[in-house]
Amino acid sequence: MTSPMHYLGQCRNLPRSRLPLESQLAAGLTIPEQSICILHHSDEMTLLAISDSLRLTQSTVSFFWQQLSNSPLYLLALESLPSTPLADSIEDINQWLQQLLEYSLQQQASDIHLEPQQSEWRIRLRIAGQLITAVKLNSEHGKQLSARIKVLADLDITEHFQPQDGRFSARPTDGQSRDFRVSCCPVINGEKIVIRCLGTLTKLPSLSQLSFSSQQLLCIEQALKQSQGLILVTGPTGSGKTSTLYSMLQRLNPRELNICTVEDPVEIRFDGINQVPVNPRRQLTFASILKTLLRQDPDVLLVGEIRDGETARVALQAAQTGHLVLATLHTNSAIDSIVRLRALGLPEDEIFSALSLLMSQRLLRKLCSNCSGKGCHSCDNGYLGQLAIFEVIPCLNQGHNRTLTASNLAKYLQARELPTLYQHALEHVTAGRTSRAQAGRLIDE
Numbered sequence: 001m002t003s004p005m006h007y008l009g010q011c012r013n014l015p016r017s018r019l020p021l022e023s024q025l026a027a028g029l030t031i032p033e034q035s036i037c038i039l040h041h042s043d044e045m046t047l048l049a050i051s052d053s054l055r056l057t058q059s060t061v062s063f064f065w066q067q068l069s070n071s072p073l074y075l076l077a078l079e080s081l082p083s084t085p086l087a088d089s090i091e092d093i094n095q096w097l098q099q100l101l102e103y104s105l106q107q108q109a110s111d112i113h114l115e116p117q118q119s120e121w122r123i124r125l126r127i128a129g130q131l132i133t134a135v136k137l138n139s140e141h142g143k144q145l146s147a148r149i150k151v152l153a154d155l156d157i158t159e160h161f162q163p164q165d166g167r168f169s170a171r172p173t174d175g176q177s178r179d180f181r182v183s184c185c186p187v188i189n190g191e192k193i194v195i196r197c198l199g200t201l202t203k204l205p206s207l208s209q210l211s212f213s214s215q216q217l218l219c220i221e222q223a224l225k226q227s228q229g230l231i232l233v234t235g236p237t238g239s240g241k242t243s244t245l246y247s248m249l250q251r252l253n254p255r256e257l258n259i260c261t262v263e264d265p266v267e268i269r270f271d272g273i274n275q276v277p278v279n280p281r282r283q284l285t286f287a288s289i290l291k292t293l294l295r296q297d298p299d300v301l302l303v304g305e306i307r308d309g310e311t312a313r314v315a316l317q318a319a320q321t322g323h324l325v326l327a328t329l330h331t332n333s334a335i336d337s338i339v340r341l342r343a344l345g346l347p348e349d350e351i352f353s354a355l356s357l358l359m360s361q362r363l364l365r366k367l368c369s370n371c372s373g374k375g376c377h378s379c380d381n382g383y384l385g386q387l388a389i390f391e392v393i394p395c396l397n398q399g400h401n402r403t404l405t406a407s408n409l410a411k412y413l414q415a416r417e418l419p420t421l422y423q424h425a426l427e428h429v430t431a432g433r434t435s436r437a438q439a440g441r442l443i444d445e
Contacts, residue, residue, distance in 0.1 A: 101172035116190035229356030230319035263304035334360035
């Protein structure tokens with residue numbers, strides 16, 4: 001299979017005054033000036049991308065080129081996967097979908113987006129929080145692929161005007177079964193499909209395998225040893241919050257504990273843990289399930305997401321009455337979670353008395369270990385996989401919690417030898433695990 005991202009050519013020692021890109025590209029390929037952009041620059045290499053989703057004029061590129069060194073220049077193109085049209089037969093559609101799933105898992109994509117446009121279908125992968133265009137198909141092939149996915153997910157292929165949700169399993173890589181969650185939503189040009197790549201228990205990293213600093217890991221382990229309290233993990237969608245909570249459950253599970261979870265949906269199934277999926281059609285909401293689980297004599301409760309005031313109140317009550325509660329909240333920072341809980345109607349005193357640990361996290365793209373970011377056949381673009389970065393805030397007592405703000409957070413963490421989110425990213429840049437450009441994404445938020 002041709003990779004969706006592959007090198008078209010490579011040229012060295014280009015003059016700084018101009019960029020004769022067309023002469024360096026494969027024969028027969030024309031590149032519009034507007035589609036050239038600088039993707040990455042370091043002392044070792046300069047990477048240019050040719051992509052409809054990343055547009056800069058040639059004059060802008062030339063302006064940047066004046067600032068660059070004489071490092072080797074690599075050219076990238078984002079092309080279709082595969083480059084030849086898909087056949088109409090189901091066998092070919094199956095093979096194409098298999099290849100797409102394999103590539104997505106290889107790149108550690110969390111989601112696959114299939115988006116109908118006016119005259120084509122665009123397929124994008126969410127890798128380390130970023131949406132990257134991988135494939136463009138004509139409308140007919142896009143419809144065939146959409147129908148095949150709906151069949152696999154046991155959805156109604158004749159329904160095109162109502163949202164649908166489903167799930168399917170496949171063995172795209174090493175023969176191990178993987179689960180994929182499917183969401184269909186009607187849009188103006190057809191149906192958009194998003195496939196969530198769910199993890200597996202065997203591939204779930206332990207807490208020590210995650211990229212915590214030693215002091216961060218110590219704070220987390222101390223919080224997990226408590227018999228009650230609220231551990232809150234925050235971050236945007238696709239930042240790895242659920243995986244972090246699952247790693248915590250993996251640490252707790254061998255102990256003689258009654259562990260119960262409420263999730264939407266259950267992404268990884270654990271032996272020995274009581275997992276309940278949310279089902280609004282049957283009045284099974286986060287809050288109603290949580291109330292029921294509190295009557296099941298639980299030691300540990302996991303709340304997949306605190307979405308409303310009622311769920312927040314029940315979770316907080318549980319954390320104050322002898323239960324260890326792990327939960328996620330969609331906020332931009334750990335400190336913002338306190339503001340969010342206040343907005344959901346929770347009293348400030350109860351928030352501070354229940355919290356035992358606050359965490360915020362992001363995913364950054366990880367430099368390929370084979371080429372250290374230069375680009376090779378294993379990675380295509382210098383990155384392979386993703387890396388989690390964290391901000392861990394221990395809540396020691398109410399006095400410290402009440403005075404903790406975004407402005408004095410760095411000082412608070414420094415006194416405890418804990419890095420901020422950006423400082424943790426820079427530590428991984430220094431260690432050669434990710435690039436400064438990836439760390440710079442945190443500044444733009």
